[in-house]
Amino acid sequence: MIKYQVNTEQFKKHYFDICLTISKPNSNGIRLSLPTWIAGSYLIRDFAKHIVSIKATENNKPLNITQLDKNHWQIEPCRNEVNIYYQVYAFDCSVRSAFLDENRGFFNGSALLLSVDGEHNNTHQIEVKPQEGWQIYTTLTKIKKNLFEAETYEELIDCPVEMSKANCLDFKVNNIPHSLVLSGKHTIDDKRIIKDLIKICKHHHSFFGDSPFKKYLFLLLVTHNNYGGLEHSNSTSLICARDDLPQKHIKNITPEYTRLLGLLSHEYFHAWWVKKIKPKVFHNPNFNKEVYTEQLWIFEGWTSYYDELTLLRTKLLSLEEYLKLFGETITRVQQTLGRHNQSLVNSSFETWTKFYQQNENSINSGVSYYSKGALLAFVLDIQIREKTNDKLSLDDVLHHLWENYQDGLEDNTAQKVISELTNNNFDNFFKKYLYGTEDLPLKESFAYLGLDLTFVKPKTQKNTLGIFSKEEQGFIKITSVLHNSPAELSGLSVNDLIIAIDDIKVDFSQLEKTLNRYESGTKIVITVFRDNELRTFRAKLTTASKNICKISYLENISEKQKEHLNNWV
Numbered sequence: 001m002i003k004y005q006v007n008t009e010q011f012k013k014h015y016f017d018i019c020l021t022i023s024k025p026n027s028n029g030i031r032l033s034l035p036t037w038i039a040g041s042y043l044i045r046d047f048a049k050h051i052v053s054i055k056a057t058e059n060n061k062p063l064n065i066t067q068l069d070k071n072h073w074q075i076e077p078c079r080n081e082v083n084i085y086y087q088v089y090a091f092d093c094s095v096r097s098a099f100l101d102e103n104r105g106f107f108n109g110s111a112l113l114l115s116v117d118g119e120h121n122n123t124h125q126i127e128v129k130p131q132e133g134w135q136i137y138t139t140l141t142k143i144k145k146n147l148f149e150a151e152t153y154e155e156l157i158d159c160p161v162e163m164s165k166a167n168c169l170d171f172k173v174n175n176i177p178h179s180l181v182l183s184g185k186h187t188i189d190d191k192r193i194i195k196d197l198i199k200i201c202k203h204h205h206s207f208f209g210d211s212p213f214k215k216y217l218f219l220l221l222v223t224h225n226n227y228g229g230l231e232h233s234n235s236t237s238l239i240c241a242r243d244d245l246p247q248k249h250i251k252n253i254t255p256e257y258t259r260l261l262g263l264l265s266h267e268y269f270h271a272w273w274v275k276k277i278k279p280k281v282f283h284n285p286n287f288n289k290e291v292y293t294e295q296l297w298i299f300e301g302w303t304s305y306y307d308e309l310t311l312l313r314t315k316l317l318s319l320e321e322y323l324k325l326f327g328e329t330i331t332r333v334q335q336t337l338g339r340h341n342q343s344l345v346n347s348s349f350e351t352w353t354k355f356y357q358q359n360e361n362s363i364n365s366g367v368s369y370y371s372k373g374a375l376l377a378f379v380l381d382i383q384i385r386e387k388t389n390d391k392l393s394l395d396d397v398l399h400h401l402w403e404n405y406q407d408g409l410e411d412n413t414a415q416k417v418i419s420e421l422t423n424n425n426f427d428n429f430f431k432k433y434l435y436g437t438e439d440l441p442l443k444e445s446f447a448y449l450g451l452d453l454t455f456v457k458p459k460t461q462k463n464t465l466g467i468f469s470k471e472e473q474g475f476i477k478i479t480s481v482l483h484n485s486p487a488e489l490s491g492l493s494v495n496d497l498i499i500a501i502d503d504i505k506v507d508f509s510q511l512e513k514t515l516n517r518y519e520s521g522t523k524i525v526i527t528v529f530r531d532n533e534l535r536t537f538r539a540k541l542t543t544a545s546k547n548i549c550k551i552s553y554l555e556n557i558s559e560k561q562k563e564h565l566n567n568w569v
């Protein structure tokens with residue numbers, strides 16, 4: 001038996017004090033390790049860097065403990081019960097690691113709980129010692145007050161633990177107990193969020209047919225302005241902003257609340273789609289190094305398509321509201337020049353060093369498998385409908401994969417299944433849009449539904465330099481330069497601080513207005529500080545490009561198109 005005691009006494013230092021007890025140690029010695037990454041977030045985070053001290057004892061006598069590398073330790077051979085005492089610094093207020101202060105403690109096992117070689121498939125117990133007044137929220141099996149159990153190490157690190165004076169809202173979906181636990185200062189229309197959340201949960205259950213869990217926990221940390229989520233098998237950790245929560249006096253659905261419902265929908269969908277059914281390489285993954293897959297366009301992209309489509313199908317959003325939201329995703333992809341350079345499979349495969357480590361050039365070099373993956377899912381959905389006279393859709397592909405591939409997907413499984421199910425050859429489709437970088441046939445896909453897609457210029461922007469910028473110390477700091485833009489052609493660079501245009505001082509709030517004053521094609525002189533040196537550049541302004549997506553009804557929509565639209569929603 002492996003047992004952990006997690007003590008929160010040193011919350012002022014943000015230290016968790018942990019005692020790991022191994023009752024029957026391997027007589028050849030004990031090897032310990034901590035994961036370098038957490039499932040669902042594809043970045044080497046080296047959680048072990050937060051271990052502050054570690055020692056081991058047998059009958060209160062010290063044992064030799066040797067650090068083998070950044071995340072492995074070896075303890076000398078011994079016969080009796082061994083205790084390993086260690087401290088972990090926990091001050092990462094995100095969903096991926098661990099946090100401890102006077103108000104709350106939170107941890108993922110990956111960041112805190114050392115694994116013992118050879119014991120992975122045995123029972124792991126954890127006793128948590130919270131501060132006074134804190135409740136403990138986790139989906140680990142409760143043995144008694146403050147004592148929990150997991151059947152394996154993998155289960156242990158898949159159940160985050162929240163300790164705080166939180167607001168716990170319980171509800172049932174198809175008789176399965178669910179809780180939404182909100183920590184952090186907030187006000188909320190709790191009846192409204194539960195009513196809306198139940199609609200989303202019910203949708204996902206009826207979509208897949210059976211439930212991968214017997215209980216479910218939403219852990220939602222309410223902050224000033226953070227946002228994000230991480231999926232687990234029977235829970236999810238989320239962060240939102242106070243403004244994202246519904247309030248009793250605001251009746252309509254705000255864009256912020258819509259975004260939160262989309263996030264809840266997304267992470268809940270993952271309980272089926274990436275936690276239960278997943279790439280083969282994600283079964284018992286090696287947590288010591290990167291695990292590569294080409295399939296995140298399926299597991300994140302399709303999830304992103306269905307998270308918002310669910311809001312339409314459950315009537316939480318009207319068709320107009322949904323299309324506006326979907327249009328924003330299309331706009332984001334359209335503004336990413338990197339879509340011409342990086343394919344979706346490469347975006348997935350390289351996520352460890354590209355998507356999760358974006359830099360100022362990412363907009364030119366890469367594309368998101370979330371947003372472009374969602375667009376590909378839509379186009380694929382429409383193509384399947386078109387080729388099968390609306391007898392089949394992408395829904396059927398997910399159902400088929402869910403029922404037949406729970407032992408894992410190879411990188412080409414979904415592509416093969418789509419061709420087989422529809423009795424159609426999709427090789428060319430995948431060659432162009434998945435392995436290649438051709439722009440997706442979005443306009444044609446919307447036309448099938450009687451809808452029209454057009455790209456228009458930004459409302460307030462007449463001319464462009466082709467930069468992204470932010471305000472810094474009163475200057476306009478260039479944060480990205482688009483390829484082949486007036487800025488790039490003139491020699492302007494990332495990190496330049498723009499101070500004047502045609503010898504007149506310009507600040508961040510006036511930049512767009514100032515550029516709009518000129519006729520398109522005018523050459524302007526831009527003065528910047530580059531590394532504290534004053535420099536000037538001549539740029540020829542161009543008209544702002546049409547990259548804002550608008551979706552509307554086609555004129556003279558046919559009966560067939562109406563039928564397609566009805567079938568889709």
Ligand SMILES: [Zn+2]
Pocket residue numbers: 266270299300303
């Ligand atoms: Zn996701």
